[in-house]
Amino acid sequence: MSALAPETREWLAENGFTVRDEARWFAALTHGSMGERQDxxxxxxxxDRVLGLSIADWLYAQSDAPEGKLAQRLNAIVSRQMCAQIARGIGLPPHVRISRQASSDGGRDSDNILGDVMEALLGAEFLDNGFDASRKLVHLLWRPALESGAGKSKHPKSALQEWAAGNQRKPPEYELVERSGPDHAARFTVRVKVQKVGEAEGTANSKQEAEKQAAREFMEKFG
Incomplete structure (x- = not known):
């Protein structure tokens, strides 16, 4: 049977997780680079579904905003970047079981990996303790994001799209100009161009985040 390290089990308990099936939590913390039967x-x-429903339930109960605004906040709060931020905030990185090679390639601090493991822990919490317990844990861990107003401002790509339309320009064009690093710690650079205005670039751990960063950079330069 897969056994959690005592310090990892203590860390889980300190952050509100309740471990019953230890093998399940062992799998939740295991990256595919370890080559084990379960990751x-x-x-x-x-x-991912537990998180989405928990946050949607919270937003619906706390706000009478229209569907579009609710969806905008939901997308920001459950994003991979936000999940990775929560993971770092509770000290997850040292507890991820990842191969030495993947770790040396930056995997232990990858937004993609930390975000995935954070969601896997919520999946384990749901299976071990049910939805009510999982929802309470999500509300506890995500409270700073929920109370900070994350997602209330317009998505950078939407803002750029509206800016281009408002200035009688063609829609922005996004182009992937570089992808570097191994799959588990990839870096993407995207260029966005608005005809007869200019261009800007953004780099991040996913193509979507790189597009957002490029749009944000464009608006800062030309908006």
Missing amino acids: YERLEFLG
């Missing part, structure tokens, strides 16, 4: 991928799939 975090299936639990991440489940935890």
Whole structure:
């Protein structure tokens, strides 16, 4: 049977997780580079849905905003970047089981990996303790993001799209100009161009985040 390290089990308890099936939590913390029969991928799939429903439920109860505004906030709060931020905030990186090579390639601090493991832990919490317990834990861990107003401002790509339309320009064009690093710690550089105005670039751990960064940079230069 897979056994959690005592310090990892203590860390989980300190952050509100309740471990029952230890093998399940062991899998939730295991990256595919370890080559073991079970890793975090299936639990991440489940935890992603637990997180989404928990945040949607909170937003619906706390606000009478229209569907579009609710969706905008939801997308920001459950984003991979936000999940990775929560993971770092509670001290997750040292507890991820990842190969030496993947770790040396930057995997232990990758937004993609930390975000996935964070969701996998929510999947394990749901299976061990049910939805009510999982929802309470999400509200506890994500409270700073919920109370900070994350997602209330317009998405950078939407803002740029509206800016271009308002200035009688063609829609922005996004182009992937570089992808570097191994799959588990990839870096993407995207260029956005608005005809007869200019261009800007953004680099991040995912193509979507790089596009957002490029749009943000463009608006700062030309908006």
